[in-house]
Amino acid sequence: MYDLIVVGGGPAGATCARRAALGGLDVLLLDRSVYPRQKPCGGALSPRVSQTLDFDIAPVVDRDIRAIGIHTPSGRGFAVARRGLTVNMVTRSRFDHYLLHMAEDAGVEVVQDAQVVGIERTRDAMRVLCLGDSHRSHILIGADGVNSIVARATGIRHSWPSDRVGLCISADVPMDPSEIQRITMIPEEGNEPAMHIYFGATSWGYAWCFPKRNNISIGVGCRMDRLTDLRREWTRFIGRLEADAGVEISLPRTNVHRVPLGPPRWKLVTPRTMLVGDAAGLASPITGEGIFYGVSSGLLAADTAVETVKTRSLKLILTYEQKIWNLLKPEFDVLRFVAEKLYGSKRTLETVCNVAAADQIVRDLIVDLVIGAKPPQSVKNRLLKQMLIHHPLQAIKIGLG
DSSP states (O other), X not given: OEEEEEXXXXXXXXXXXXXXXXXXXXXXXXXXXXXXXXXXXXXXXXXXXXXXSSSOOGGGOOEEEOOEEEEOTTSOEEEEOOTTOOEEEXXXXXXXXXXXXXXXXXXXXXXXXXXXEEEEEOSSOEEEEETTEEEEEEEEEEOOOTTOHHHHHTTSOSOOOGGGEEEEEEEEEEOOHHHHHHHHBOGGGOSSBOEEEEETSSTTEEEEEEEOSSEEEEEEEEEGGGOSOHHHHHHHHHHHHHHHXXXXXXXXXXXXXXXXXXXXXXXXXXXXXXXXXXXXXXXXXXXXXXXXXXXXXXXXHHHHHHHHHHHTOTHHHHHHHHHHHHHHHHHHHHHHXXXXXXXXXXXXXXXXXXXXXXXXXXXXXHHHHHHTOSOHHHHHHHHHHHHHHHOHHHHHHHTOO
């Protein structure tokens, strides 16, 4: 019997398994895919990801992005670039495979192509049922994404409220590096490729165009309860890109996928089970970005598992939920507040973008929130102060007054 079984080998699961193995646990990681596997994702890493990991991710970074193009609902655009601003662009198939290798190097037993079909709790263990096999452990961690079977099978969560999950359509478009540079660079910020965010491309969400090494990641996402016709908005966005860049975009494959937009409630455990990452709903309500939160929760769950096994006290698992609450709930409260204000209407979005275009401090603070460069609580306080003092009329229009 294992000390710990982790279901799901993405960033949350691989990081969690590695940390637990380094802490002395006998760890099994199960994943239904065979790596490297395709994973729909924009691939823009918050700067806090590399700050949180204790190893170098440079070998799998496609590009370091230092400029961001912000596009308003009316079609205006402005650039954000400042010293110290860096967003790591990764291709998830390479990035996730690298993290899985790091887990294996730490002593984690990894079983790929393992389809989990059920979970059973016995008196002294958790039993994970796979097609053709089963495994037992003292502790189970669900890192199996937004459609988590661990969450459902253990009764932690059976479904998502429509206001806590988003629907995305995305594609990775192969392209010559010179063409990537041509269509994504912002001339006034130099000749390097930039990431582009299109606010107002959908009713509650945004579209994106992110440059990678040999492709661009494009997509559009909307909160589920505000969906109208995402396929039509996707087609319209592709047309806009083609017109703006003077290029014909050939889509080899289109992905439709869900992303969490914050926990529906802060129940993340049963007596022998913890949820991490997307399975726990830990992704930004503004952008749907969840890798930083996946890594952070994975490390915290691993430390809790190590302490639980060493002390033989299952009560410690319950402390994981409280630790996540203390660490992340204030952050998610801020992100949800900002998302509600920002996406309330296209008029509000336009107002915010216009202020940001004219005020560098507001511009930098909004970008910090969008890319997750800094803890949102401090950013929100500075942003409110700047808006109320220097842009009181616009602040009232947005609902900040």
